[in-house]
Amino acid sequence: MSSKVKKRTLINDIANHLEVSIATVSLVLNGKAKQSRISDAVAERVLKYVQEVGYKPNHLAKSLRTGKTHVIGLVVEDISNPFFATVAWLIEKQAFERGYRIIYCSTDNDPTKSKELISMFRERHVDGFIIVPSEGIEEEVSTILREQTPTVLFDRFLPKLPTNYIVVDGAQGTYTATQHLLEQGFRNIAFVTTDSTQTQMEARLNGYVRALEEQQLLPLVKRVAASKDSEHLIADIQDFIKDNRACDAIIFSTNYLSIYGLEAISRLQLRIPQDLAVISYDDHDLFRLYTPAITVIAQPVESIAKNVIDILLEQLQQPSDQAIANNHSIVLPTALIVRKSSIRQPEPVPATRKKAAK
Amino acid sequence: MSSKVKKRTLINDIANHLEVSIATVSLVLNGKAKQSRISDAVAERVLKYVQEVGYKPNHLAKSLRTGKTHVIGLVVEDISNPFFATVAWLIEKQAFERGYRIIYCSTDNDPTKSKELISMFRERHVDGFIIVPSEGIEEEVSTILREQTPTVLFDRFLPKLPTNYIVVDGAQGTYTATQHLLEQGFRNIAFVTTDSTQTQMEARLNGYVRALEEQQLLPLVKRVAASKDSEHLIADIQDFIKDNRACDAIIFSTNYLSIYGLEAISRLQLRIPQDLAVISYDDHDLFRLYTPAITVIAQPVESIAKNVIDILLEQLQQPSDQAIANNHSIVLPTALIVRKSSIRQPEPVPATRKKAAK
DNA sequence: ATGAAAGCGCTAACAT
DNA sequence: ATGTTAGCGCTTTCAT
DSSP states (O other): OTTOOOOOOOHHHHHHHHTSOHHHHHHHHTTOTTTTTOOHHHHHHHHHHHHHHTOOOOHHHHHHHHSOOOEEEEEESOTTSHHHHHHHHHHHHHHHHTTOEEEEEEOTTOHHHHHHHHHHHHHTTOSEEEEOOOTTOHHHHHHHHHTTOOEEEESSOOTTSOOEEEEEOHHHHHHHHHHHHHHTTOOOEEEEEESOOOHHHHHHHHHHHHHHHHTTOOOEEEEEOOOSOHHHHHHHHHHHHHHTTTOOEEEESSHHHHHHHHHHHHHTTOOTTTTOEEEEESOOHHHHHSSSOOEEEEOOHHHHHHHHHHHHHHHHHSOSSOOOSOOOEEEEOOEEEOOGGGSOOOSSOOGGGOOOOO | OTTOOOOOOOHHHHHHHHTSOHHHHHHHHTTOTTTTTOOHHHHHHHHHHHHHHTOOOOHHHHHHHHSOOOEEEEEESOTTSHHHHHHHHHHHHHHHHTTOEEEEEEOTTOHHHHHHHHHHHHHTTOSEEEEOOOTTOHHHHHHHHHTTOOEEEESSOOTTSOOEEEEEOHHHHHHHHHHHHHHTTOOOEEEEEESOOOHHHHHHHHHHHHHHHTTTOOOEEEEEOOOSOHHHHHHHHHHHHHHTTTOOEEEESSHHHHHHHHHHHHHTTOOTTTTOEEEEESOOHHHHHSSSOOEEEEOOHHHHHHHHHHHHHHHHHSOSSOOOSOOOEEEEOOEEEOOGGGSOOOSSOOGGGOOOOO
C-alpha cells in the first residue's frame, strides 16, 4: 500500500480537495458549467485547482463512457510517398487544432492489408475514417458506412459506393500536359503508368489518350507492374525507351514512376529535353531540384487536405443520425507547372545565353 | 429503443447465448481456462461461438480495467526521413507480431513539440516509449522514467539520464570513411554537417577530425543551419564548395544534406568523383541509383530496430517493478559501402578493369 | 468448475 | 446550484 508509486490525480481527488461533488468538477471541465448553472465562483476554483495540479482526465475512461475517442483513422496507400505524406501532415495539423488525433497506416495498395487496417481501426473505436481506397475493399467500407461512422475517401473513390470523396481531375491534368507537349512540337508522346485499374489511374490515362486522338495521333502506353523492386522497374522503363527510339516525350503517371524513369533516362545517357521531354504527374522536391527541372501536373494538396478534414469534421459534429443522403463529391483541378524538361530546345544552343528561369 | 442501430456483440451476449457466466467467457478468451480449471468442452464452445459471431473485446474497456493499452509511442525526428521511416516500419512489424501497436509522431527536432508529443502519449496511456530525443527534453524523459514506463532511446541518447539506448558508432563510421578517402589519395577532405550539438552529430564530426589529425591534415568543416528551406541549403553548400576549390572530397553527415549537396555539385557542373569525391552518412535509395552511385556509411537499420523492440518488449513483459538499474546501452557498428563516388579515377580510364568492391 | 460482484475513471440524468 | 448514482464493457477475486 505505502509502496505504491505516486498516483495520477483523479477527478475524485479534485472534488475531495475542493469539497464539491465530482459531477460539478466534470461539468465545469466539459464547459457545461453555465447550462448546469454552476456558480462562477465554483467554476473558477475548479479550473484554477485543475490547472494547478495539472490534472488530465483519463481518456480511456472518458471514451468508454462517451463512446467518442476523438481519434480519426487515416488509411493511405504509402505514407512515405511525399504526396500522401504532405496531405496526411496537413490533415493532422488541422485535426489537431480541432481536438482530433490522427492515427495512420499504409496499405501498400494491398486489399488484405487495407481490410485488416480498417478493422483494426474499428476495434480501436476511431470516430471517423479517411481512406485512400485500394481495390476490392467495398465490403469493409460498406460496413463502416452502415455503422454510421463518418468517412471520407480521397485520391480515388469506389464507384459502387455512395461516400464522400475528394479527388482530382487527373484526366484534365494529363490532357493539358499532353497538349502542352504537342504545342511544343513533340509528336511521339508516350505514357508510362502502372497496371492498376483504379479510378484515378484510368482517368490520367484517358486524358492523355483523348488529347492525342484529337490530333489523330496514336497513343503509346507502357504499363509497368506495381512492383517494389526498383532495379526491376528501372530496367523495364529503360527497355521501353530503348525499344521506342522515335518517342520524343514521356508523361509518367505517378511521382515514383518518374523517379525511376529519370534514372532510366540517365542510364541511357539521354538528354532532357533535347532527346526526350519529360512530364511527371504529381510534384516532388526532386523535380524542382533536378537538372533540368521537371514539368509536373501538380495536385492541390492543401485544398485536398482542407476539403477532407472539413467534410469529416462537419459529419463528426453532427448529432449522429441521418447525414446519409448528402454526400460530398468534390473534384479539384490540377495545375500544370511548366519547367525546363518539357520545353523544346532550339537547335543551336548558345549555352551562355540561358534564360534565367527563377 | 427499437430504432437503435445494430449493436456490437458484447461479452454479455456471448455469455447469455451460451448460458455460461461472463467470467467464464473472459477467462477462456484470455487463455486462462486451464488455470481456472474450466472444462475443455466449455472452453471450446466459447471459442467456437466467439469465432462464429466475430466477437472482438472492447479495447477501451479492457485497457481501462487492466491499465494496459498495448500501444507503444514512437517519437522520431522526422518520419519522412527514410532512415527513421525504415526503422519505424521494422519496429512496427515486430511489435505487431507480438501484439503491440505503434503510434508515431515527428518532432522535427523541436523540443517544444517533443514535449507535447510525449505528454500526449502519456495521456493516451501508452505502455512504453521509443524516443529519438531532441535536445532539452531531459525533464519529460525523467518523468516517464519515474513513472516506470518502459522506454528506449535510439539514434542518440541523453548523457545525463540513465536510460536504455541503442546508438551507432558514428565516429568509427566517419573515421573509416575518411581513411578510405585518404587511401584513395584525396587530401582536401571537407565535412558538411548541421549546427546541431547532439551526441550523434558530434560523434560523426569527431571521427572525421581524428582521422585527419592522425595524418597532420587540417579539418575543413562546414556547418549549415538546420533550416527547412531547401533552396537556401543548396545555395549555402554551393557557396562553400565554390569558396574551397582545393577541396577534392566531401563527407556529408546526414542523408538529406547529401541530397542537397548532390544538387549543389550538379549545379556547379562538377563531376563526381573526378572533381569531387562524395561520401554520405546513411544510405538511401537515391544513393544506390545515382550516377555515379554514392559511397555511404550505412547504419544497421534492422539491427537497430530489433534491439529497440527486443529491449522494450522485455521490459514491458516484466512484472512492472524494479528493472531500473539494468539499463541496456548498445552501440552498433556502421558499415562503409564503397561505390563509385569515392573511387579515385586513374587519369586514363580503362573502364573495363574495375575492381569488384564487394 | 463456475458465478457474483467489485471496480477501472469518467459522464450525465435525475434528485434535492 | 450542487450532489447521487447508474452505467460504459471488461477483468478478476472470492464464494460456492
